[in-house]
Amino acid sequence: MSIAIDRNKCVGCGKCRTVCPGSLIKLDDSGRAFIKYPRDCWGCTSCIKECPAYAIRFYLGADIGGAGSLVHTEKTDGILKWIIEKPDGSVSQIDIDPKESNKY
Amino acid sequence: MKVKKLDTDILIIGGGTAGCYAALTAAENSSASVLICEKAHIKRSGCLAAGVNALNAYIVEGKTPSFYADYAMNDAAGIARYDLLLTMSERLNKVTARLEKMGLVILKDENGRYAARGNRNLKINGENIKPLLASAVEGLENVKVLNRVNIIDYAMADGRVAGAYGIGIEDGAFYVIRAGAVLIATGGAAGIYKPNNPGFSRHKMWYPPFNTGAGYAMGIRAGAEMTTFEMRFIALRCKDTIAPTGTLAQGVGAKQINSLGEVYETRYGLTTSERVYGTVNENQEGRGPCYLKTEGITPEQDESLMKAYLNMAPSQTLKWIESGLAPSRQNVEIEGTEPYIVGGHTASGYWVDTNRATTLKGLYAAGDVAGGCPQKYVTGALAEGEIAALSMLGYIRDNEPADIPEEDIALHIAEAEKFTGGNNSLFTTEQLEEAMQTVMDSYAGGIKTNYRFTGAQLEIARQKIKQLVILSGRLHADDPQELMYIYELRERLTVALSVIAHLEARKETRWHSFAENLDHPEKSSEFGKKFVNSRLENGEIRIILRDITEGGEPYEHSDR
Ligand SMILES: Cc1cc2nc3c(=O)[nH]c(=O)nc-3n(C[C@H](O)[C@H](O)[C@H](O)COP(=O)(O)OP(=O)(O)OC[C@H]3O[C@@H](n4cnc5c(N)ncnc54)[C@H](O)[C@@H]3O)c2cc1C
Ligand code: SF4
Ligand code: SF4
Numbered sequence: 001m002s003i004a005i006d007r008n009k010c011v012g013c014g015k016c017r018t019v020c021p022g023s024l025i026k027l028d029d030s031g032r033a034f035i036k037y038p039r040d041c042w043g044c045t046s047c048i049k050e051c052p053a054y055a056i057r058f059y060l061g062a063d064i065g066g067a068g069s070l071v072h073t074e075k076t077d078g079i080l081k082w083i084i085e086k087p088d089g090s091v092s093q094i095d096i097d098p099k100e101s102n103k104y
Numbered sequence: 105m106k107v108k109k110l111d112t113d114i115l116i117i118g119g120g121t122a123g124c125y126a127a128l129t130a131a132e133n134s135s136a137s138v139l140i141c142e143k144a145h146i147k148r149s150g151c152l153a154a155g156v157n158a159l160n161a162y163i164v165e166g167k168t169p170s171f172y173a174d175y176a177m178n179d180a181a182g183i184a185r186y187d188l189l190l191t192m193s194e195r196l197n198k199v200t201a202r203l204e205k206m207g208l209v210i211l212k213d214e215n216g217r218y219a220a221r222g223n224r225n226l227k228i229n230g231e232n233i234k235p236l237l238a239s240a241v242e243g244l245e246n247v248k249v250l251n252r253v254n255i256i257d258y259a260m261a262d263g264r265v266a267g268a269y270g271i272g273i274e275d276g277a278f279y280v281i282r283a284g285a286v287l288i289a290t291g292g293a294a295g296i297y298k299p300n301n302p303g304f305s306r307h308k309m310w311y312p313p314f315n316t317g318a319g320y321a322m323g324i325r326a327g328a329e330m331t332t333f334e335m336r337f338i339a340l341r342c343k344d345t346i347a348p349t350g351t352l353a354q355g356v357g358a359k360q361i362n363s364l365g366e367v368y369e370t371r372y373g374l375t376t377s378e379r380v381y382g383t384v385n386e387n388q389e390g391r392g393p394c395y396l397k398t399e400g401i402t403p404e405q406d407e408s409l410m411k412a413y414l415n416m417a418p419s420q421t422l423k424w425i426e427s428g429l430a431p432s433r434q435n436v437e438i439e440g441t442e443p444y445i446v447g448g449h450t451a452s453g454y455w456v457d458t459n460r461a462t463t464l465k466g467l468y469a470a471g472d473v474a475g476g477c478p479q480k481y482v483t484g485a486l487a488e489g490e491i492a493a494l495s496m497l498g499y500i501r502d503n504e505p506a507d508i509p510e511e512d513i514a515l516h517i518a519e520a521e522k523f524t525g526g527n528n529s530l531f532t533t534e535q536l537e538e539a540m541q542t543v544m545d546s547y548a549g550g551i552k553t554n555y556r557f558t559g560a561q562l563e564i565a566r567q568k569i570k571q572l573v574i575l576s577g578r579l580h581a582d583d584p585q586e587l588m589y590i591y592e593l594r595e596r597l598t599v600a601l602s603v604i605a606h607l608e609a610r611k612e613t614r615w616h617s618f619a620e621n622l623d624h625p626e627k628s629s630e631f632g633k634k635f636v637n638s639r640l641e642n643g644e645i646r647i648i649l650r651d652i653t654e655g656g657e658p659y660e661h662s663d664r
Contacts (some may be wrong), residue, residue: 002304002305018145018147018251019145019147019148020144020145020148021144021145021148021149021150021153021312021314022144022307022313022314023143023144023252023273023585038304039304039306039307040306040307040313041307042153042154042307042308042309042312042313042314043154043307043308043418043419044148044153044154045154045418046147046148046153046154058418058422059422060305060344060345060419060422060423060426061301061303061304061305061308062304063301063303063304063305064301064305064308064344064345065344065423065427066426067426067427069422069425069426071418071422080231082414082418082421084422084425084426086425086426092425094410094411094414094421096231096411096414096415098209098229098231098232099209099229100209100229101209101210101211101227101228101229102157102158102211102227102228102229102230102351102408102411102412102415103211103227103355103408103411103412104157104221104227104351104354104355104356104408104409104412
């Protein structure tokens with residue numbers, strides 16, 4: 001699993017770089033974020049949840065069965081929305097209320 | 105290198121679960137200055153980065169701390185410290201209440217009481233547990249946090265731990281930190297064995313790949329007594345995503361079945377290691393692959409599972425959605441992971457006394473790095489952080505800080521500068537890391553041999569790892585982050601040698617898979633009463649067998 005950062009969307013706030021538990025994300029000369037060590041990503045999604053520009057997607061590597069779907073989150077009105085874009089263009093969304101406990 | 109010198113009453117190495125809670129405890133009980141050094145950033149570092157699923161250690165209504173201690177003792181087949189388990193268990197509910205006050209969402213029943221999951225667990229929304237802990241710490245006046253400082257070694261003075269050395273991975277500075285007392289809270293060690301998916305997704309592992317065993321290695325090098333490295337932790341996980349299986353097993357009652365559809369878990373037993381062993385065996389005997397039987401669960405259960413996994417292991421939900429096969433439509437394939445060294449699940453780590461003092465004066469340990477106390481999980485790590493912090497406050501009242509000798513500082517800087525100096529290394533850090541993982545996989549009971557090993561294989565592993573230690577001394581780093589990678593590799597190699605020595609020393613098979621010794625395939629009554637401990641003396645690992653005491657007798661802490 002790894003992440004992809006859309007440099008055209010990135011506003012250079014550096015929040016993803018701050019939270020990455022592996023210090024894998026850096027800012028380039030123009031101040032935009034890139035993942036320097038894509039193979040070292042743990043898939044924790046911390047960076048994705050931080051990004052105010054929704055510029056980061058994560059995906060499963062082909063070696064673990066990934067088929068190219070991309071995930072990101074958006075937070076509105078206190079609800080964390082997980083948005084999954086499939087290669088065929090279809091989109092699924094799961095909304096999570098952080099105030100609700102897991103049922104299991 | 106630019107040198108930065110700092111002074112603090114209490115130094116906490118690792119701002120994770122145990123480290124953050126220790127800082128909180130120290131701040132609330134004293135005016136001592138506290139410094140946390142964290143290799144990443146405390147907001148999302150360590151085990152809790154992605155979130156956790158449940159609080160696995162809690163004393164539910166009608167149960168007692170000794171109920172929990174007995175359970176953990178039994179799951180470890182008797183190799184655990186009752187004093188540590190009990191003192192941890194006594195604090196589980198207090199730290200849980202504290203977590204709730206910080207803002208953690210815990211499921212309650214209609215009477216406002218926590219809703220238990222089974223006999224020991226609470227259901228939560230644990231996605232934001234680390235940011236909650238971090239903001240509690242960041243608001244404290246006496247606590248300073250240094251993010252992105254990777255600690256590489258203890259600073260020793262007058263036969264005690266007097267501080268630590270670190271490298272700033274963003275500023276490139278060499279940090280010399282003098283402290284009245286030191287807490288090691290760096291978690292366990294991943295990446296010693298070859299992972300399930302060694303290619304592009306090599307870091308899609310259960311334990312954080314960034315917890316590289318620094319705390320164990322620094323202790324080993326400084327001559328601390330360490331315990332039970334032979335009790336490796338191998339997790340039973342969803343195939344490919346390495347997501348936890350407990351949510352499926354406990355949440356929707358999914359049973360382990362083989363490809364014939366037979367429930368096999370009851371044939372092998374239900375302890376943590378037996379669940380893994382059963383799966384390995386079914387595969388070996390031609391009844392694989394193995395699954396958790398989820399077919400036929402309801403659409404509501406599907407939805408709850410999708411959400412629960414997003415809150416801790418999002419890749420599993422992605423997999424379900426991407427394939428279009430929700431768990432109700434397809435059983436979830438399972439596999440064992442590579443072995444990890446994790447003192448919060450098994451009993452590996454520092455040999456500590458009841459106050460969580462290590463055998464090195466001035467050094468305390470808490471969380472996954474501390475040994476003897478398995479099944480501590482999140483709340484147990486918090487409890488140990490609290491116990492250790494209170495003990496350290498006592499220690500700094502009675503002991504003056506020691507000065508770090510200039511020669512020792514110079515030696516450590518010279519080592520770091522050697523790695524960043526002229527480049528004549530044939531090998532890269534990554535190559536040596538892969539070589540180490542291949543050796544451990546093939547000769548020290550990795551996935552390749554179904555976790556089994558012989559004494560003859562361990563001897564080969566030892567020779568090959570020693571060779572890699574020599575090669576690692578000649579590696580080259582272009583920047584501070586690469587320098588950290590060299591230190592991480594060397595930590596893992598140090599831990600690997602201790603794991604090999606411990607696997608060899610326990611001449612029995614006490615736990616299937618965790619330590620499956622083909623030369624000694626049965627349990628031995630003699631070893632059932634012994635801890636396997638070790639200490640580095642003159643460059644050699646010396647094994648020390650210590651008796652497991654009965655009836656609450658105190659433990660020998662040192663024979664020096
Ligand atoms: C994926 C996962 C899911 C889990 N789910 C649950 C669950 O649902 N329920 C439950 O009760 N338990 C769960 N656990 C177990 C629990 O999270 C851990 O046992 C506990 O958090 C360990 O705490 P710790 O403080 O020892 O380690 P951590 O919280 O990992 O802290 C170690 C810290 O040290 C830092 N560090 C490491 N090396 C250095 C160095 N050299 N210098 C400076 N800093 C360093 C790390 O970056 C990290 O911040 C889970 C564990 C994992 C890995
Ligand atoms: S998913 Fe986690 S490990 Fe991967 S880049 Fe983002 S923050 Fe870092
Ligand atoms: S968080 Fe998003 S906007 Fe900010 S630097 Fe990272 S990618 Fe760019």
